[in-house]
Amino acid sequence: MGYDLITSGYCALDRIISVDSFVEVGRTSIITNKNHNQIYYGGCNVNVSVNLARLGLNAAPIIRVGNDYITSGFKEYLEKNNVNTTAVKLLDKQITSATYLIESPDHEHITLFYPGAMDNSLQTPYKDEWFIDSKCALMTVASLNDNKEFLNKVKKHNLPLFLGMKMDSDAFPKSFLKECLDHVEVLFTNKSEAKCIAEIYDLEDYKELINVLPKVKTIVITLGEKGSCALYKKDNEIKYVEVPIINIEKVVDTVGSGDAFIAGYIYGYLNNKTIKESMEYGATLASFVIQGLGSTTNSPNKEELIERYLNHYKRR
Structure with missing residues (x-):
């Protein structure tokens, strides 16, 4: 079969709730967005898969969904964006995972999550055919059982492993995280997560x-408004590189930006670009x-991505 990317993680029907003040016990916060009950389709692995599929790559998320998969519009959304749904499993009498993102005035988030069909107890074995001949694998936050199964398949089929673990101790308890880190080829992290991992060692x-x-x-390592940096090995030496962000006049919503960065990086990797590129x-x-x-509402197609990339990074 073979995918450009096979990826694990929670899927979610997202609802974004913007409030006018920080949420506190005993205090009412006013919801400021009229579309607070609108469903957006997300989850780290879904976001990455949608972004890459819009760029013309064959990306397949391993997810379990409930009997609202069709009625919620989730199935149509994945298919419309050319996401490979071979590894999507429908569970009757379950509902799809749901996330409520409470967004403060400065774009910080409180996340409420209902696992639904992605609950740890509902994990079943993965098919080898999902991994055979695939080019690379991305592990994100999922149930512990899902993550263990995913890692076993990645090891069995010797796939390059990308990891974005976001310091979730339920998905990545210390002993299992070390096992993952023993097999990772590209690690995505922010500075605080990198420091936590360093403490483990x-x-x-x-x-x-x-x-x-x-x-x-x-x-x-992502650095927020300061961009990103990377450490990598080349010619038996450790190299360091920094890349700035692209300044946007108006930021509407930062949800999914980290997943978009990962997707863009993997797009470059699969197209034999340098680490900096x-x-x-x-x-x-x-x-x-x-x-x-x-998370993916404004994701670009290949032509749009390359045009902005060239305008910002190659024509300065």
Whole structure:
């Protein structure tokens, strides 16, 4: 079969609730967005898959959905965006995972999540055919049983592993996280997550991780408004590179921007771009996503992505 990317993680029917003040016990916060009950389709692996499918790649998320898969519009959304749904499993008498994102005035988020069909107890074995001949694999936050099954299949079929774990201790308890890190080729993290991982290995500086993780080739660290940086190995040396963000005049919603960065990076990786170029593609894709409400609502097609990428990074 063979996909460009096979990926694990929770899917979710997202509802974004913007409030006029920080949520506090005993205080009423006013909802400011009229579309607070509108469903957006997301989840880290779904977001990455949609972004890559819009760019013409064959991306398949492994997800379980409930009997609202069709009525919610989720099935139509995936198909409309050319996402490969071979690894989507429908569970009767269950409902699809749901997320409520409470967004503060400064775009910080409180996340409420109902696992539904993606609950840990509902995990079933994955098919080898999903992994055979696939080019690479991305592991994101899912149930522990799903993550363990995914890692076993990645190891069995010797796929390059990308990891975006977001310091979720339920999905990645310490012992299992170390097992994942022993097999990861590209690690996506932010600075605080990198420091937490370094503490697991008793390292004072997270930059030392590049020498400790046995299979890692690249550690990509997102830095918010400061852009991103990466540590990588080349010619038996440790290299360092930084990439700035693309400044957007109006930020509508930051939900999904991290997933967009990962998708853009993987797009570069699969097209044999350099690490710096892949990071630039990540920043470019993220700049589109933050211009729309929802995780993939404003995702670009291939022509739009390349045009903005060239205008910003190659013609300065």
